[in-house]
Amino acid sequence: MLVLDILVFSSLFCSAVAGPHARLKSPKKWAKKTGLLEVLEFVGAANATTFSPVTVAPKINIFISLTDDEAASVISFLHNQTELNLTAATDAGAWDNAIEVVDLVQPNKTDALAYLDDGGLVPDRFAVARIAFGATDEPYLQDFIVGPLPISNTSTYASLDWATTSGSAKIRNYNADGDLLTQWNFDVTATVADIVLDLLNGTANGSDDDDFDIWGIDPLWKEEIDGEQRVILWNTYWRYPSGKNAIFDGETLLPQGLFFKSDITGRDPSKWKLLGWLYGDIFYSTTEEFRKAWGSAGFVKYDLNLPGSWIGSDQTGDFFPGDDIAPPVAIQPNGQRFSVDEAQKYVEWMDFSFYFTLTRDTGLRLFDIKYKGEHIIYDLGLQEAIAHYAGNDPVQSGTAYLDTFYGFGPYTFELVPGYDCPTYSHFLNSSFHAAELSTTHRNSICLFESDPGYLMQRHSSSSYLALTKNIVFTMRSVSTVGNYDYSFDYIFALDGSIETVVRASGYIQSAYYAKNNNYGYQIHDVLSGSMHDHVLTWKVDMDILGTENTFVKHKIVPAEIKYPWANKTRSTMRLERARVENEDDAKLSWPRNGAEIFLVENSDKPNKYGEPRGYKIAPSRGGSGMHLTIENSANLLKSQAFAKHALYVTKQKDTEARASRANNNYDPGKYTLPASARLKLNRSQGIPLLISTHSSTTDIVLWLNLGMHHVPHTGDMPNTVFTTAQSAFIISPHNYLHNDASRASRQMVRIDYNSSGVQFVKEFGGTMPSGMVNMTAMQPNFYNYEGDVAVRKFPYDPLHPFNDSQYLPSPP
Numbered sequence: 001m002l003v004l005d006i007l008v009f010s011s012l013f014c015s016a017v018a019g020p021h022a023r024l025k026s027p028k029k030w031a032k033k034t035g036l037l038e039v040l041e042f043v044g045a046a047n048a049t050t051f052s053p054v055t056v057a058p059k060i061n062i063f064i065s066l067t068d069d070e071a072a073s074v075i076s077f078l079h080n081q082t083e084l085n086l087t088a089a090t091d092a093g094a095w096d097n098a099i100e101v102v103d104l105v106q107p108n109k110t111d112a113l114a115y116l117d118d119g120g121l122v123p124d125r126f127a128v129a130r131i132a133f134g135a136t137d138e139p140y141l142q143d144f145i146v147g148p149l150p151i152s153n154t155s156t157y158a159s160l161d162w163a164t165t166s167g168s169a170k171i172r173n174y175n176a177d178g179d180l181l182t183q184w185n186f187d188v189t190a191t192v193a194d195i196v197l198d199l200l201n202g203t204a205n206g207s208d209d210d211d212f213d214i215w216g217i218d219p220l221w222k223e224e225i226d227g228e229q230r231v232i233l234w235n236t237y238w239r240y241p242s243g244k245n246a247i248f249d250g251e252t253l254l255p256q257g258l259f260f261k262s263d264i265t266g267r268d269p270s271k272w273k274l275l276g277w278l279y280g281d282i283f284y285s286t287t288e289e290f291r292k293a294w295g296s297a298g299f300v301k302y303d304l305n306l307p308g309s310w311i312g313s314d315q316t317g318d319f320f321p322g323d324d325i326a327p328p329v330a331i332q333p334n335g336q337r338f339s340v341d342e343a344q345k346y347v348e349w350m351d352f353s354f355y356f357t358l359t360r361d362t363g364l365r366l367f368d369i370k371y372k373g374e375h376i377i378y379d380l381g382l383q384e385a386i387a388h389y390a391g392n393d394p395v396q397s398g399t400a401y402l403d404t405f406y407g408f409g410p411y412t413f414e415l416v417p418g419y420d421c422p423t424y425s426h427f428l429n430s431s432f433h434a435a436e437l438s439t440t441h442r443n444s445i446c447l448f449e450s451d452p453g454y455l456m457q458r459h460s461s462s463s464y465l466a467l468t469k470n471i472v473f474t475m476r477s478v479s480t481v482g483n484y485d486y487s488f489d490y491i492f493a494l495d496g497s498i499e500t501v502v503r504a505s506g507y508i509q510s511a512y513y514a515k516n517n518n519y520g521y522q523i524h525d526v527l528s529g530s531m532h533d534h535v536l537t538w539k540v541d542m543d544i545l546g547t548e549n550t551f552v553k554h555k556i557v558p559a560e561i562k563y564p565w566a567n568k569t570r571s572t573m574r575l576e577r578a579r580v581e582n583e584d585d586a587k588l589s590w591p592r593n594g595a596e597i598f599l600v601e602n603s604d605k606p607n608k609y610g611e612p613r614g615y616k617i618a619p620s621r622g623g624s625g626m627h628l629t630i631e632n633s634a635n636l637l638k639s640q641a642f643a644k645h646a647l648y649v650t651k652q653k654d655t656e657a658r659a660s661r662a663n664n665n666y667d668p669g670k671y672t673l674p675a676s677a678r679l680k681l682n683r684s685q686g687i688p689l690l691i692s693t694h695s696s697t698t699d700i701v702l703w704l705n706l707g708m709h710h711v712p713h714t715g716d717m718p719n720t721v722f723t724t725a726q727s728a729f730i731i732s733p734h735n736y737l738h739n740d741a742s743r744a745s746r747q748m749v750r751i752d753y754n755s756s757g758v759q760f761v762k763e764f765g766g767t768m769p770s771g772m773v774n775m776t777a778m779q780p781n782f783y784n785y786e787g788d789v790a791v792r793k794f795p796y797d798p799l800h801p802f803n804d805s806q807y808l809p810s811p812p
């Protein structure tokens with residue numbers, strides 16, 4: 001109150017004294033500060049110095065991933081279960097049972113809210129363990145729930161069946177024998193080594209100086225041949241970057257245009273079969289046929305796709321003028337203005353607070369996001385990232401990555417200050433537990449405030465100017481999954497909005513050019529850009545002022561209206577309010593021409609004007625794609641259920657915590673989760689209402705797709721650029737408060753002026769940046785880059801916990 005009083009008084013005082021000075025011609029003289037303004041600044045400065053960048057989370061972070069010790073105890077516990085017949089991951093081969101991943105099972109929402117809001121008990125912690133069962137003719141994976149943690153004599157383990165539609169958390173692995181498969185590929189290649197040398201000018205036989213990497217479709221296909229389900233793999237040859245450019249990871253720019261099809265059903269490679277070759281868009285069903293064609297006159301040989309400086313990402317070409325001069329940089333002149341509880345992974349910035357964690361499968365997740373002390377979002381995070389290709393060749397046609405299979409956590413690498421994030425960012429580590437190894441990526445999450453370079457607010461008239469800075473808070477991580485680098489931003493703004501942004505850079509996966517014109521542009525001598533769709537699915541569990549919410553569409557519609565004040569009807573428009581009541585209406589596209597406002601609102605909590613308080617949800621960047629073009633993908637089968645629309649609305653269920661699972665890739669036709677199963681249902685199948693008809697409110701979860709129809713062009717060479725390869729959605733307060741929340745900021749100024757000059761400057765206690773900044777000291781030291789720290793968890797040797805260390809392993 002004291003501050004407020006001074007503010008009011010000072011403005012009155014200044015207005016009062018404005019008159020006598022108005023005759024002064026020089027506005028500069030007028031800019032002299034009054035004593036009261038100095039008092040204001042003192043208060044502001046005092047606040048700045050008492051602000052603490054460290055906070056203590058009000059509650060334990062119940063969403064936080066397993067600690068290294070928890071992971072170790074879960075692994076030890078499972079090894080003690082003799083019926084699982086586990087082999088330590090470090091010793092395990094294809095014919096052993098081994099633990100692939102351990103992670104946290106998020107607590108059920110009712111238990112979580114009871115703890116967070118109602119003083120209930122801390123929910124029991126449970127782990128999920130993904131175990132690969134290799135010691136069988138029919139290898140499979142199974143997810144188990146293990147707990148409660150810490151492991152005690154009350155802890156048990158059980159198949160995590162309740163989180164599946166099929167009622168079984170098992171999934172078959174048709175590709176359990178990776179080493180044998182690699183050998184198979186070399187054996188097949190050996191039968192045509194002379195042809196490969198002639199057509200592609202290289203060899204692949206498993207030696208260190210191999211010219212080619214051999215790999216292909218993902219996931220594997222199942223094809224019916226002679227009445228039997230067979231497991232099919234199409235492969236192609238990718239040339240390794242070599243010579244001066246060997247450092248560059250440009251293999252995916254070097255497809256060679258020769259393909260072969262294998263039947264790899266079963267675990268006995270002597271029963272595997274070569275089913276044909278493809279070259280120049282001509283299919284040869286046997287090696288003999290291929291050999292014969294190759295030896296015959298008229299065989300068309302295509303050009304070689306060879307590495308060169310063109311695959312490198314180093315500076316090239318003429319320098320931009322003046323570009324040797326250090327460009328502008330962001331600085332944080334007077335210290336951090338947000339608070340972090342590093343141990344609990346809890347953040348407070350302005351009126352926002354949230355918990356976060358990192359999972360092996362999906363990377364960063366945010367929980368219990370509160371705004372002005374009220375729930376906004378319970379759970380915000382990635383579910384799946386699909387990259388679905390197309391092409392005239394079987395490998396491009398057969399590629400539809402489900403990237404959670406590879407995982408985002410394992411590739412959330414260290415960030416580089418001054419490049420990935422501002423130098424002053426608050427960096428945090430992230431960890432995940434796979435193959436009985438706990439790995440920490442140092443400084444792999446960054447938190448920072450920044451000025452996006454445009455104002456939040458401005459207005460001017462002939463007598464004054466009002467300006468408010470737009471300062472945003474960003475939480476960022478970047479995952480390099482194979483050839484692609486996905487950057488994830490969660491951006492909080494002073495007006496109460498939260499934006500989720502994904503950007504992609506890195507190398508495209510390209511295609512050999514021959515006859516691929518209908519599937520991409522030719523982007524190098526013998527290279528096609530291989531069109532593909534990116535669809536990244538987010539879960540947004542909205543809780544606006546509680547869990548009971550309504551999803552509404554406010555439509556902007558053209559109308560012919562007869563008004564009492566006019567004799568003729570008028571062509572005009574108006575607002576129509578509609579509530580989305582069932583699942584058929586809850587599979588949504590973003591409205592054409594933006595003519596609908598999608599809202600999650602709390603109709604029980606209207607504002608003082610009677611309008612329900614809510615949050616609007618809308619796409620905010622990109623716009624070249626929000627769902628898959630292919631609605632019945634032969635590659636993804638059931639595993640694309642959540643990728644066919646821009647947005648789905650469902651009722652929250654603990655059994656439907658996820659839309660996708662990393663295991664889907666093993667057998668995409670079989671494994672679906674209840675959430676994804678429900679998302680694909682439609683009215684003609686007579687599916688019950690999603691949102692209860694008895695009550696108009698329910699706990700609403702949004703499943704929202706971001707993405708891009710990516711038709712790479714020469715501008716993607718050598719790497720796709722973040723500026724255009726980005727997609728985002730924003731949630732923002734809608735009749736939620738009675739005014740724009742950014743009015744609370746002190747980083748604003750009002751300048752009153754007339755033709756005599758500036759008459760009065762009103763500031764609000766936001767101190768100006770002050771002091772000296774030593775830019776030299778802010779230069780990043782690139783030699784500090786460390787990579788990973790990995791801790792072997794089993795057999796667990798407390799005396800030598802750091803017995804393994806990996807540096808930037810190349811993703812599979």
Ligand SMILES: *[C@@H]1O[C@H](CO)[C@@H](O)[C@H](O)[C@H]1NC(C)=O
Binds near residue numbers: 019022
């Ligand atoms: C500018 O405003 C001051 C203060 O109100 C007033 O005294 C002065 O006459 C104004 N000048 C003009 C040119 O209107």
Ligand SMILES: *[C@@H]1O[C@H](CO)[C@@H](O)[C@H](O)[C@H]1NC(C)=O
Binds near residue numbers: 001003043046047
């Ligand atoms: C600034 O400090 C004063 C006095 O301690 C306090 O009353 C006020 O709430 C603080 N303002 C902010 C924005 O923290």
Ligand SMILES: *[C@@H]1O[C@H](CO)[C@@H](O)[C@H](O)[C@H]1NC(C)=O
Binds near residue numbers: 073080
């Ligand atoms: C597993 O068994 C070993 C040997 O009996 C025991 O020392 C260890 O505590 C057990 N681990 C767990 C987590 O129960």
Ligand SMILES: *[C@@H]1O[C@H](CO)[C@@H](O)[C@H](O)[C@H]1NC(C)=O
Binds near residue numbers: 085087095096097135
């Ligand atoms: C346990 O696994 C081993 C391989 O690690 C296998 O040889 C053995 O047959 C399995 N035992 C049982 C009972 O399944």
Ligand SMILES: *[C@@H]1O[C@H](CO)[C@@H](O)[C@H](O)[C@H]1NC(C)=O
Binds near residue numbers: 153
């Ligand atoms: C389980 O552990 C507790 C505490 O360590 C002990 O009191 C109890 O007897 C144990 N129960 C069994 C069945 O072993």
Ligand SMILES: *[C@@H]1O[C@H](CO)[C@@H](O)[C@H](O)[C@H]1NC(C)=O
Binds near residue numbers: 304
């Ligand atoms: C084929 O490879 C050899 C050795 O690697 C090289 O000397 C030759 O120039 C290559 N031929 C073509 C056509 O690139």
Ligand SMILES: *[C@@H]1O[C@H](CO)[C@@H](O)[C@H](O)[C@H]1NC(C)=O
Binds near residue numbers: 203204205206207
């Ligand atoms: C693989 O091929 C290269 C090149 O022809 C040859 O030098 C090497 O001996 C071969 N290695 C094996 C293991 O066959």
Ligand SMILES: *[C@@H]1O[C@H](CO)[C@@H](O)[C@H](O)[C@H]1NC(C)=O
Binds near residue numbers: 342427429789
């Ligand atoms: C991150 O990891 C590094 C290296 O292991 C460690 O020194 C540092 O304390 C960790 N930082 C945080 C915030 O946990």
Ligand SMILES: *[C@@H]1O[C@H](CO)[C@@H](O)[C@H](O)[C@H]1NC(C)=O
Binds near residue numbers: 567
């Ligand atoms: C409608 O038309 C009648 C007849 O021309 C006129 O008297 C009346 O004022 C008109 N009403 C309005 C609302 O313009």
Ligand SMILES: *[C@@H]1O[C@H](CO)[C@@H](O)[C@H](O)[C@H]1NC(C)=O
Binds near residue numbers: 108124654655
């Ligand atoms: C969480 O919810 C599921 C589905 O209702 C239930 O099967 C499971 O037991 C619950 N977990 C806990 C720890 O209560």
Ligand SMILES: *[C@@H]1O[C@H](CO)[C@@H](O)[C@H](O)[C@H]1NC(C)=O
Binds near residue numbers: 682
């Ligand atoms: C809806 O279900 C019917 C009957 O199963 C099916 O034929 C139709 O293709 C489905 N439509 C969509 C859009 O999924």
Ligand SMILES: *[C@@H]1O[C@H](CO)[C@@H](O)[C@H](O)[C@H]1NC(C)=O
Binds near residue numbers: 774776777
């Ligand atoms: C600025 O920082 C650099 C590097 O830390 C240091 O060598 C230099 O002395 C500093 N300059 C001043 C003026 O403090």
Ligand SMILES: [Cu+2]
Binds near residue numbers: 532710720
């Ligand atoms: Cu792409």
